[in-house]
Amino acid sequence: MGTMLAPRPEFSTLPSSASEARLHAPSMQFVSKMAASMQLNMAKAALRVSLQGVECLLNPARLAASSLIIPVRTKKRHFIPPSVNPKYLTPEEHKRRARAAGIVIPHERLVRPINISCTAGIFDPYVPPEGDARISSLSKEGLKQRVEQVKQSAASQLAIRKIKDYIPDFNTKFFAETAQEIFIEAHNNLTNFDRHKLHALVTERCFPEMVRGNRYKTIRWHFVESLEPPRVVQVRSTDMVNKGNLYGQVTVRMHTRQTLAIYDRFGRLMYGGEETPKDVLEYVVLERHLGNPYGAWRLHGKIVPSWAPPKDSVTKTVMIPGPTLDLSQEYEEVSIPPATPPQATPPQATPAQATPPQAIPAQATPAQATPAQATPVLQIV
Numbered sequence: 001m002g003t004m005l006a007p008r009p010e011f012s013t014l015p016s017s018a019s020e021a022r023l024h025a026p027s028m029q030f031v032s033k034m035a036a037s038m039q040l041n042m043a044k045a046a047l048r049v050s051l052q053g054v055e056c057l058l059n060p061a062r063l064a065a066s067s068l069i070i071p072v073r074t075k076k077r078h079f080i081p082p083s084v085n086p087k088y089l090t091p092e093e094h095k096r097r098a099r100a101a102g103i104v105i106p107h108e109r110l111v112r113p114i115n116i117s118c119t120a121g122i123f124d125p126y127v128p129p130e131g132d133a134r135i136s137s138l139s140k141e142g143l144k145q146r147v148e149q150v151k152q153s154a155a156s157q158l159a160i161r162k163i164k165d166y167i168p169d170f171n172t173k174f175f176a177e178t179a180q181e182i183f184i185e186a187h188n189n190l191t192n193f194d195r196h197k198l199h200a201l202v203t204e205r206c207f208p209e210m211v212r213g214n215r216y217k218t219i220r221w222h223f224v225e226s227l228e229p230p231r232v233v234q235v236r237s238t239d240m241v242n243k244g245n246l247y248g249q250v251t252v253r254m255h256t257r258q259t260l261a262i263y264d265r266f267g268r269l270m271y272g273g274e275e276t277p278k279d280v281l282e283y284v285v286l287e288r289h290l291g292n293p294y295g296a297w298r299l300h301g302k303i304v305p306s307w308a309p310p311k312d313s314v315t316k317t318v319m320i321p322g323p324t325l326d327l328s329q330e331y332e333e334v335s336i337p338p339a340t341p342p343q344a345t346p347p348q349a350t351p352a353q354a355t356p357p358q359a360i361p362a363q364a365t366p367a368q369a370t371p372a373q374a375t376p377v378l379q380i381v
Contacts, residue, residue: 118203216265228255
C-alpha cells in the first residue's frame with residue numbers, strides 16, 4: 001500500500017478584508033496628508049488675496065483720488081461783527097432775559113497771577129536822615145542822627161535773628177561788600193542787556209523798572225570808586241501767605257562815584273556824559289526768599305529820599321514838521337522861507353525918563369535896528 005500524501009494547501013489569489021486594509025493603509029495616509037496640505041495652501045492663498053485687497057484699500061494713494069476735503073473752522077475769531085438787528089441791545093438786557101429763562105451766566109473773575117519768589121514792594125522802607133553825607137557826625141545834627149539810628153536798630157536786630165535761623169553765616173559787615181558787588185554786576189549786565197544774568201541778580205519786581213524805556217537807547221555806565229565803605233542801615237523780615245514763608249530785606253547805604261551816559265537811537269547824547277563822573281548817594285534794598293533753600297540775594301529796589309535834589313533834564317531829539325505838500329508837488333520844489341528871529345521889544349520908559357523923539361535923532365528905532373543888534377532866541381526841546 002502506498003503512503004498517502006497530505007493535500008497541498010492552496011493559497012487564494014483574492015486577499016481578505018484584514019490583509020487588504022493592511023496593504024492599503026500607507027497609501028490612504030499619504031492621500032489624506034496631500035489633501036490637508038492642499039487645503040492649507042488654498043486657505044493661505046485666499047488669505048493672501050484678501051490681505052492684498054485690504055492693503056490696496058488702505059493705500060493713501062488710492063484713497064486720495066476719492067477723498068473729500070471739508071473746511072472746518074478751528075480758530076476762534078477775535079472780532080465778531082455785530083448783528084444788524086439785535087434783539088437785545090445792552091448786556092444788562094441779555095442777563096435779565098437769561099435769568100428769566102433760567103440760564104445762569106457765570107461771573108468772570110479777574111484772577112491775577114502771583115509770584116512768591118519775591119514781594120510786591122518794600123515793607124517798612126528806611127527813612128534817610130536829611131543832609132546825609134553832608135553833615136559831620138561830630139556836629140550836633142550828626143549826633144542826633146546817630147541817636148535815632150540806635151533807637152531803630154532794635155527792630156533790625158530781631159530781623160537779623162530770624163534771617164540767621166535760615167542763613168547761619170549772615171553778617172552785616174561782610175554783607176555790605178557783597179551787596180555792592182551785586183549792584184555793580186547788575187548794572188554792568190544792564191548796559192549789555194544780558195537778561196538771563198539780570199534775572200539772577202534782580203527780582204521780578206525790580207526787572208521791569210530797570211529795563212523800562214531802554215529799548216532804543218544805548219547806556220554807558222561805569223563804576224569809578226567808592227567814596228565811603230558801604231554799610232547796612234536797616235534789616236527787615238516778614239512773611240507772606242503763611243507763617244513759614246519768610247522774606248528778608250536789607251537796606252544798604254552806598255556813597256560812590258559813577259559815570260552815566262545815555263544815547264538815543266540816533267547816537268545823540270541824551271543824559272550825562274562818559275567823561276564827567278558824579279558823586280551818587282544811594283539806598284539800595286536787597287531781598288531774599290528765606291523759605292527757598294536755593295534762594296539768593298537780589299536787588300529789589302531803591303529808596304529815594306524826599307530831600308534829594310531833582311535830576312537833570314533829558315535832551316530829546318524831535319522832528320520838525322515840514323510844509324504840507326499837494327499830490328503834484330515835491331519837497332525840493334517847495335521854497336521854504338528862512339526863519340526870521342523874533343525881535344526884542346524895547347522896554348517902555350517911565351514918564352520921568354521919557355524923552356521926545358526929536359531930542360535924540362541919532363538913536364535908532366527898533367524897526368531900524370541893524371541885524372547885529374537883533375539876537376535870535378533858540379529853544380532846545
